[in-house]
Structure formats: structure tokens, C-alpha cells
Amino acid sequence: MAVTQGHGNPHWTRDETLLALALYLTLDGKVPSPRTPEVKALSDLLRSLPYHAEAAKQPTFRNPDGVGFKLMNIRQVATGKGLGNVSNMDRQVWAEFGQRPDEVRRIAYAIKDGITVVGSEQLPEVEQELPEGRLLTSLHLRRERNPKVRKMLLDDRRPAGFRCEICDLSRLDLEQPLQEAIFEAHHLVPLADAAERKTKLADLALLCACCHRLIHRAMVSKARWIGLVEARALILPG
Ligand SMILES: [Zn+2]
Ligand SMILES: [Zn+2]
Known part of the structure; x- marks a missing residue:
């Protein structure tokens, strides 16, 4: 309300x-x-x-x-x-x-x-707004959760084995579906900079759910966009 x-x-x-x-x-x-x-x-x-x-x-x-x-x-x-x-x-x-x-x-x-x-559909409440604000945050999340985008990324990384691009976590010992449950697609390009709507492989990073949560939180608390290099410095133990 x-x-x-x-x-x-x-x-x-x-x-x-x-x-x-x-x-x-x-x-x-x-x-x-x-x-x-x-x-x-x-x-x-x-x-x-x-x-x-x-x-x-x-x-x-x-x-x-x-x-x-x-x-x-x-x-x-x-x-x-x-x-x-x-x-x-x-x-x-x-x-x-x-x-x-x-x-x-x-x-x-x-x-x-x-x-x-x-359009006129009601925006979901987002837990935390990325620096770009609520509408672009919900579009960012929608873009990352898009099953086609997720599949494109997983298909690309599967041959080498899934690995978090921030913390390096991988669980090759687990069955595939369990491994896949750990990882999420993170979009590297702010929506405000994305000239085109269609997501390319190069725009994506595979992150474990924990690092994905942390990079979003870091962007909220710093009120600006954060890339993977900076995220590693912020998240990984020193
Ligand atoms: Zn990670
Ligand atoms: Zn993300």
C-alpha cells in the first residue's frame, strides 16, 4: 500500500x-x-x-x-x-x-x-531496487529469469562444468539437475545501456545463487552498477 x-x-x-x-x-x-x-x-x-x-x-x-x-x-x-x-x-x-x-x-x-x-501490468514489488529504479530492476530480474536466457547460458557452460564467475564454486560431484539448481544467470549490462533488447551470451555471467544475491545487494548499497571484477574484490575474502 x-x-x-x-x-x-x-x-x-x-x-x-x-x-x-x-x-x-x-x-x-x-x-x-x-x-x-x-x-x-x-x-x-x-x-x-x-x-x-x-x-x-x-x-x-x-x-x-x-x-x-x-x-x-x-x-x-x-x-x-x-x-x-x-x-x-x-x-x-x-x-x-x-x-x-x-x-x-x-x-x-x-x-x-x-x-x-x-504495458499497464502491475509491477511486482522488488525486494531491493537496483540503482536504475524499480521498473528497470523488475525488467532486469525478468530478463535474468527468462528460461531461454538461462538455457542459453547453461548450455554454453555445461561442457566445461558449471562454475561461479565470482567465487569459483563448482559442484561437479552433484548430479546435473542439482548442479543447475545452484546457478543463476546474471546480466552484466545495465538496462539503461542495453541498446537492444535481445540478450547475448557475452552479456551474461553464471553466478552461484549466493554471489548473485550479494552482487545485487552491493549495487543497492553503493547505489551504482557493479561489474564482476569489483564484485570479486567486495565479496571474496581478502
Ligand atoms: Zn559464487
Ligand atoms: Zn543479476
């Missing part, structure tokens, strides 16, 4: 705040009137996102005025000026992404793209 604030509208999620930041970063520090096409377009986009299906039925939900207020809040965080109702999410997203406009733009495009994939 989403928490509500102000006029009964739910708090802005990380994804929504990132989309507002993406617009803010194109504005040169000037917040446009709610009647401008950019603000209207962002309002329409936010109202179509699959997070707040119930709330989005209300005409006040993420309407152009609300988007205008959010842009002012972001400007306040960015400049330290103004008297807005700045949220922790505004501060957090600014701290992580305020100086990375290219990445913000890529993520915003990927979220818009992702919406065409998920």
Missing part, C-alpha cells in the same frame, strides 16, 4: 523522481509553467506508469501543477535556494545523479522504453 502525502497522492518513487530530474537537467535551472508541453508530457508519462494504478485514477495525480512543484523541489535541492517541501527521495536522487546528466538521460529513456514492455 503506497503512503500518501499532500493532496492524498502517493510519495514520488525513485523512478518518478529520476524522470523529473531528467527533465530538470534540460531546463538550465528555469522551471517552466505547468502549461508547457514538456511538463504536460511528463505528467502524462507519470500517469501512465504502472506503480500507482489506483491513485492515477484521480485527476490530481501527478498533474502538471504537481510536476511543476516537483521541478521546483529539485531546483531547491540543486541550488540550495527556495522554500519547497523537499523530500528525502529528492535529496537522495540528486546526490546520486545530479552530476551525471548523461546517465539520467539514458535511464529516463530506458524507463520510457520499459513501459512499452510492461
